[in-house]
Amino acid sequence: MSLRKTSLLLSLVLALAPAWAQIGQRFPSEKRVVPDPVTGTPLTFLTTQPRGDAKIYPSHPQWTADGQWLVFRSNRVKGEAIAVNETTGDLVQVTEGGYEGMLNLAQSGGNKLYFLRKEPGGAGNDKVRQAVEVDLDRVFADSATGAMKPVTAYQRVFATLPAELEAYGDNALDADGQWFYFRIQGKAYAGARLPAGTKIEPPFGPRGMGAGPHAIGKINVQTGEIKHVVSVPFQIGHIQSNSWNPGELVFSWETGGKSPQRTWTVKGDGTGLRPLYPEAPYEWVTHEAFIGKDEVALAIMGHRPVPGVVDPNRPAGTAVEGANPGQEDGWGNTGTREKPTGLAIVNLRTREMTIAGQTPKGSGLWHVHGSYDGRFAVGDDFERGLYLIDRRTREMILLSAGHKTTARDHPHPTFSPDGKKIQIQSALLSADGREMNICVVPVPQDWLARKR
Incomplete structure (x- = not known):
């Protein structure tokens, strides 16, 4: 074979390699520290290539139980998840056969990953789902030595979910790793388990959702037993579990925007269903996330202009069409700053809410989290x-900027378990202004040194 043909064949093999690659495939480190172009904060980019x-x-854990790896979605191997070692920058493929929706990292009992996926080759029924556990410790160990075994x-x-459930990738792992909660879209199944006479909610808002x-159902991770948790008369989104308190869930009424009542909580046995934060009709509540055993952070948005009022800081035609959600007509007089808005924190036990802070103008805080x-x-x-907020003093600073409004998505900040850093996704390095990378932002040392 000629040198030219050999070179062409090698190029073809390399181009197709990701499609053939198995779990444990490794990629070279892309780790790079870049100063924030606005604040100077040192940003540690764990990925730097445009790979989706x-x-x-942010409602779910990002770090493995040992705190060494972050797991994320990527097109390095299309449809598979990747883990990056925060210290070395090594990248490892950690799923094989695909996943759907949320990736769930256990926070105790070793490094494990849980998710739903379509049943491979499943009799032509695309509503059947499998619940999968990945032993990440074995993946990392064998990948490091280059001695990978078959994917099994x-x-x-640990379970196959029947088509009647129409299970979907909104899911969460319980704090003790015993139960895996998932969303059920099967209307016949869900409706049959509602209290008699319950009014079924119609679509709400201009997106025709809700x-x-x-x-919500749950699966026993060890036995595969499937149980019903609760049925509700509206569309469910963003199921999440309390990572410190087993058997406690938060979920949303999903409309694609403003909901009549966005946030809900329920126990893992189906009892205690109630609104988490009872919202007023004019409030636009969104992006709730557990931030501790007793607390949930959420955003009360102030992103929309007051009807009939000309705001000089928001000139006509510069709203955010295409770049950000919530600007279309049909949501009513909601999400304005006529009433208090900001990053709110709800105590699950006392039911009290406090607002930790809010930007003085603009959209206000959108995706929120806490140490x-x-x-x-x-x-x-x-x-x-x-924006970083000291909850004790209410001081707020712009910690990092320059992540490009053209980015494919928002930064979605999530604190590390030790409270010393924040993971985001950023388009700062992208040539097209859209592709995003995995980035870790430190909390300033002088803030960490403050008295508690």
């Missing part, structure tokens, strides 16, 4: 700015 990277949603040595299917009924020790809160805004 996206972090796990690392992935375990109609029910939906339900597990109760010291700090963080939020992003429509400009992709990252």
Whole structure:
């Protein structure tokens, strides 16, 4: 074979390699520290190439139980998840056969990953789902030595969910790792388990979403037993579990925008269903996330102009069409700053709500989170700015900026378990202004040194 033909064949093999690659495939480190162009904060980019990277949603853990790896979505191997070692920058493929929706990292009992996926080759019924556990410790160990085994040595299917459930990738792992909660879209199944006479909610808002009924189910991770948790008369979204308190869930009424009542909580046995934060008709509540055993952060948005009022800081035609949500007509007089808005924190036990902070103008804080020790809160805004709040003093600073309003998505900040850093996704390095990378932002040392 000629040198030219050999070279062409090698190029073809390399181009197709990701499609053939198995779990444990490794990629070279892309780790790089870049000063923030606005604030000077040192940003540690764990990925720097345009490969379709996206972090796990901020309502869920991002780091493995040992704190060494972050797991994220990527097109390095299309449809598979990747882990990056925060110290070395090594990248490892950690799923094989695909996943759907949320990626769930256990926070105790070793490094494990849980998710739903379509049943491979499943009799032509695309509504059947498998629940999968990945032993990440074995993946990392064998990948490091280059001695990978068949995928069954690392992935375990612990349940197959029948088509009638229409299970979907909104899911969460309980704090003790015993139960895996998932969303049920099967209206016949969910409706049959509603109390008699329950009014089914129709679509709400201009996006035609929000109609029910939906339900939450759970699977025993060890035995595969499937149980019904609760049915509700509306569309469910963003199921999440309390990472410190087993058997406690938060979920949303999903409309694609303003909901009649966005946030809900329920126990893992189906009892205690109630609104988490009872909202007023004019409030636009969104992006709730557990930030401790007793607390949930959420955003009360102030992103929309007051009807009939000309705001000089929001010139006509410069709203945010296409770049940010919530600007279309049909949501009513909601999400304005005529009433208090900001990063709110709800105590699950006392039911009291406090507002930790809010930007003085603009969209306000959008995706929110907090350190597990109760010291700090963080939020992003429509400009992709990252704001850090000292919950004790209410001081707020712009921690990081320059992440490009053209980015494919928002930064979605999430605190690390030790409260010393924040993971985001950023388009700062992208040539097209859209592709995003995985980035870790430190909490300033002088803030960490403050007295509690």
